[in-house]
Amino acid sequence: MTLVGVEVELAPAYTVHIGPGALDLARASFANEKPRVLISDARVHGLHGRTLDPKADARLALLPEGEAAKDFEHLASTLEFLAQQGLDRRSCVWTLGGGAVGDLGGLAAALYMRGVAVVHCPTTLLAQVDASVGGKTAVNLGAGKNLAGAFHQPRAVYADTRVLATLEESEYRSGLGEVVKTALVAGGDLLGLIEREADRLAARDPGLLSEVVEACVRTKARIVAADPMEAGARKALNLGHTFAHAIEQSAGFGKVAHGVAVGVGIAIALRAAREMGCLDDRELEARVRRLLLRLNLLPDLASLRRSIGRALEPRELVAAMRHDKKSRGGELQLVLPRAAGKLELSVAVDGALIESWLA
């Protein structure tokens, strides 16, 4: 077992353990917790619970699968569960699951007694490359995705790339959307690597997966350490996300996988960058389109509309964008790419103009 440890240089610093068998390393640490409390969902727990908790005697809170977990009802019941288990301020909550489990479990840990420790064991590609690192936690409001939450850094993260073999194809593909985003944010060699190896990546080659997850986590760790509360540089990680959140909300939470929406959001951001005259790399739009297609993602809004059989009206999408956390006083602020690794973090764009691009 060859694990890599990526440090996130915050105060206190924490390690993201990456590779096949990271859950075996996690098991030894989890065994020392008193009480041993695990937040997961039934499907993930059935597949991987025993790896972390071989005697199956941890105290268990099982959430519904996916975005359905991320509401106030489940937040409240999870907090009552933590109290019933007798957790005190020195206790540590563990999560095992995808982004939703980590978001909800992380927020519960942030709020319980005004903050206890949390360790994440992300089991989806999306959570491994993005959600479990950086301390963002949230639930959804009716008014928009992730509108209520907290910054709460984990004590450690265990990203076992072996579990990615068990993901459903649609879930795996969703993670690739965040991989493409991270490659565009990172610049350097990551985008080239993914382009060269797109077929092996789509086929989940284990060695390549560990390499890609590590590269993505290194990128995210570097950015988060420089700007933990998203005052500036961290905004880069929101590339494509204002569009993606609006798509997810308009379609109804859970109807479009987050990473698929991010892929389409990136395509729209590239179009927007071209229209706004800030896209320096003229080939990037076509390159990313080809890459999205090779990774079985959707390359534009038109394909997404056909795929889900929904109109996703431009006016409705722009209205949803106004609720996004990046918007300011009703004016829309977009993260737009100039080239791979080179982004404009806050471009003010008129809503009517955006509507025309979404037609």
Place this chain on the structure above:
Amino acid sequence: MTLVGVEVELAPAYTVHIGPGALDLARASFANEKPRVLISDARVHGLHGRTLDPKADARLALLPEGEAAKDFEHLASTLEFLAQQGLDRRSCVWTLGGGAVGDLGGLAAALYMRGVAVVHCPTTLLAQVDASVGGKTAVNLGAGKNLAGAFHQPRAVYADTRVLATLEESEYRSGLGEVVKTALVAGGDLLGLIEREADRLAARDPGLLSEVVEACVRTKARIVAADPMEAGARKALNLGHTFAHAIEQSAGFGKVAHGVAVGVGIAIALRAAREMGCLDDRELEARVRRLLLRLNLLPDLASLRRSIGRALEPRELVAAMRHDKKSRGGELQLVLPRAAGKLELSVAVDGALIESWLA
């Protein structure tokens, strides 16, 4: 109008404006907010809303009165309200009301888009001397009071002592419980002042009230600035509170006013300190008992039981104490006084022993 400004030296620092007419100063600042969003309750808003918002055109979220507001249902609806009003990350939420309004409104501000600014205008004595300064926000769980929350410092606090004249007697008296606690924590002259002037204080003498609120806020500001996240010294402010929270929970939230419960909690803490052999000042217990009686507070658990007609079983109280945020792995940690201004912050005490004191 003679206002005093007490600085809370955190990063960023903020000012607590104290005195008759502080709401007039607040009005000028509130007028500049866009949007102008106010969280209050119907009774307080009816009494003082026009002072802050003379044209009554602020966007208004009215909570139920008292502890009933502090649950997840009202937290969720308040957050949806903030989204509907189009607040963005640079917006500021204002609260006008007692401790419950500040706790709920402060937590909503802490969570909305992972944190927006909040300004508190506390209208009860309890909120002016304690709740609105220091950044503690919370809702209650079924398992215990204030078990879910966040530290979220306000941008400013406006404590208008003129509004204290409108408090119902029971509500005013409740605030005096926190005043007695703060005097015991502060040491120095505050306890002597309150003893000398107990009758004028019970009669709400305006000049004395401003002086007492200022002294309490100075004490709290000093302690909070030294230990914002309650890692050590700030625990002093919890004197009497582990007992008080258990009483409030056992009686049913809202049945016993917080400050009344704190007064009884202080009496129990003094008894506990004597039993544990750490009460250096042998006269303090009798002095505080006399003071509580002169301020129309309850001087012991027996009086409280008679007053509310409830048994408040020792076993049940100790069980509730185990859920307190100060408890550790089931062992009970108490803040115990040695003398005025001199406290033991973390005395481990056996549950059975505590039960015997509560019989």
